[in-house]
Amino acid sequence: MMKLYFDPQSRSQVAKWMLDEAGVDYEIVPTLIREKAHKKPDYLKINPAGKLPALVDGRTRVFENAAICMYVAEKFPQARLAPSVGSPDRGRYLSLMVYSTAQLEPSMGDSLLGLHSNNSARGWTHFEQAKDAVERELGYGPYLFGAQFTAADVMIGSMFIWHRAFGGRSNRPKIDAYIDRLQARPKGMKFG
Ligand SMILES: N[C@@H](CCC(=O)N[C@@H](CS)C(=O)NCC(=O)O)C(=O)O
Structure with missing residues (x-):
């Protein structure tokens, strides 16, 4: 096992x-x-x-x-937690999986820790710009791949759930509604 x-x-x-x-x-x-x-x-x-x-x-x-x-x-x-290999969505899925941890996670960490730098030479930018990117990719939702819930929602959603748990507010109604949807899932992420 x-x-x-x-x-x-x-x-x-x-x-x-x-x-x-x-x-x-x-x-x-x-x-x-x-x-x-x-x-x-x-x-x-x-x-x-x-x-x-x-x-x-x-x-x-x-x-x-x-x-x-x-x-x-x-x-x-x-x-069915990922677009299948060879499907047109597969590239976007792989991109979002890497984006979640290479850019969203560190920009959110900076925000929670109050480490503000606009030096994009680090490879990621300000959390507000990461939120812009997530909003663009969400489209009309309800999930990143429309009706299909995927691992990309686990990775990207968990960053915002974690941000909330530490008292951060996204101040983005579209992202907030998305996170509410994720947290309402019966198997949604728990803390502690
Ligand atoms: N990007 C990593 C982050 C892992 C990570 O930072 N884990 C923390 C706990 S939230 C940890 O083990 N910290 C203990 C340490 O670094 O000593 C992942 O997603 O797996």
């Missing part, structure tokens, strides 16, 4: 949300940050960055939420 290395008070909840949406069996391996379990040599063999979460599936190990979500979507195509 797949094993999810998990601390409930961490981004491990993103991978858990994805696995729950896929409706598959997995085992939770408690790996608590406060106990420094994520820095132990055995865990570093799974995720060399010493961060949570990580997923182990037989001889396969996957770290970074975006990779875990893509792995799960690919392994369980019947869950």
